[in-house]
Amino acid sequence: MSMSDGGARPGRERLVVVGGDAAGMSAASQARRLKDPDALEIVAFERGHFTSFSACGIPYWVGGDVPERDQLIARTPEEHRERGIDLRLRTEVTELDVAGKRVRARDVDTGAESWTSYDRLVLATGARPVRPELPGIDARGVHGVQTLDDGQALLDTLARARGRRAVVVGAGYIGVEMAEALINRGYEVTVVNRGSEPMSTLDPDMGRLVHAAMEGLGITMVNDATVTKVLTGDDGWVRAVATEDAEYPADVVVLGIGVHPDTALARAAGLPLGAHGGLLTDRAMRVRGHDDIWAGGDCVEVLDLVSGQQRHIALGTHANKHGQVIGTNVGGGYATFPGVVGTAVSKVCxxxxxxxxxxxxxxxxxxxxxxxxxxxxxxxxxxxxxxxxxxxxxxxxxxxxxxxxxxxxxxxxxxxxxxxxxxxxxxxxxxxxxxxxxxxxxxxxxxxxxxxxxxxxxxxxxxxxx
Missing domain, CATH: 3.30.390.30 (FAD/NAD-linked reductase, C-terminal dimerisation domain)
Incomplete structure (x- = not known):
């Protein structure tokens, strides 16, 4: 059964934010600084348990460098609510009605649904880990790592794993960082990489240096290899990862293949997407062709200032800047996001x-x-x-x-x-x-x-x- 919230109070506008992490809550917080609750009501939906957390810090929490999960949380839900933001956790937006200027949301725990109208909408739906459709990919012990809930699930698996063998699929930033985290946890780590060298964000000659260093740390690198299936035991737990040529025993598997923009809602609503599947915006982070909809963070594409082309880059630095720009514009100010040059840093040990x-x-x-x-x-x-x-x-x-x-x-x-x-x-x-x-x-x-x-x-x- 669906219900409606009845709309904003006469005399004030309503901003609806979809997504409660970096871009979404930065936008909400900045808009609140510029407009008080009598002028602007702010409703934010987040399908998870947490807001404003550092996804980039998850490998270091898993690896033990950051001892407590809550150290990764920049601002709690309670702090957002104290600042006049109606934050609704465990609530997933399932449909955008652009013509009617409303969103349908579902309570994840109860299944109850309701429509919420908006005057202005911010889409900050983030990105999802790439999870290839392979036999056994949904087995117990196979993890993607994108949210704090994901990190906790992985730690729970590590606590009850029967052995100390880990396979990381993919050798990009997340892959090498998770390889380090598992080495720190005392695991025997194998990284299965589709490319000729790890870190495809580098040229192969520079990736070769990373390869040598990772093997020097005791990590087994398997390059030019594509995973074909995940093998499981009778109990449904992962036991190995298979490629065309070999099998690699595993008590836990971490997917570090990358992410793609989480834009299924936007696609279904007919909003403009780019070649990489991310939302297209103007310099003010307004969705192209839609005056009352903004988007930021991992769900958008950005201008590469060097090549002049659109790119999808999932980084918290960009997401927070997008949120500031959006919140400033929604709040009556003026700001733009000019683009990026593609800077990123990482480490493995x-x-x-x-x-x-x-x-x-x-x-x-x-x-x-x-x-x-x-x-x-x-x-x-x-x-x-x-x-x-x-x-x-x-x-x-x-x-x-x-x-x-x-x-x-x-x-x-x-x-x-x-x-x-x-x-x-x-x-x-x-x-x-x-x-x-x-x-x-x-x-x-x-x-x-x-x-x-x-x-x-x-x-x-x-x-x-x-």
């Missing part, structure tokens, strides 16, 4: 991995001709204690010398160096201009020529030579 901008295949795909250089350097002055090796790869556009991308693999002090390159990409700098950047130097922090600048010098020389 003490190995740090970073990238920003385009890979070689990205540049080729959009028709850019480039020069690529790779340099070896150290995190500190070579004579200073603790200096560790670092590899930097840099792409520059042929003829113009415009920076196109940077990848870094190394130990302590490597990953965050990518931020210099991210700023240079955003500013449209050439590698020649980068060589003159006035970066901080002291022997405990850097060689006299920072590794990023060494790569810029080599790239500038190569561009000039061409």
């Amino acid at each position: 003490d190995l740090e991995i970073a990238r920003t901008g385009l890979r070689e295949k990205d540049a080729r795909r959009v028709g850019l001709r480039y020069e690529a250089v790779t340099i070896e350097s150290t995190s500190r002055a070579g004579y200073y204690p603790g200096a560790s090796p670092m590899t930097v790869k840099m792409l520059a556009e042929r003829r113009t010398g415009r920076l196109l991308g940077v990848q870094i693999v190394g130990r302590e002090g490597a990953a965050k160096r990518v931020d210099v390159a991210a700023v240079a990409l955003t500013a449209g700098m050439t590698v020649e201009q980068m060589t003159a950047l006035d970066l901080g130097y002291a022997p405990p922090f850097s060689p006299v020529w920072d590794p990023v600048l060494v790569a810029a010098r080599k790239a500038a020389t190569k561009v000039r030579g061409f």
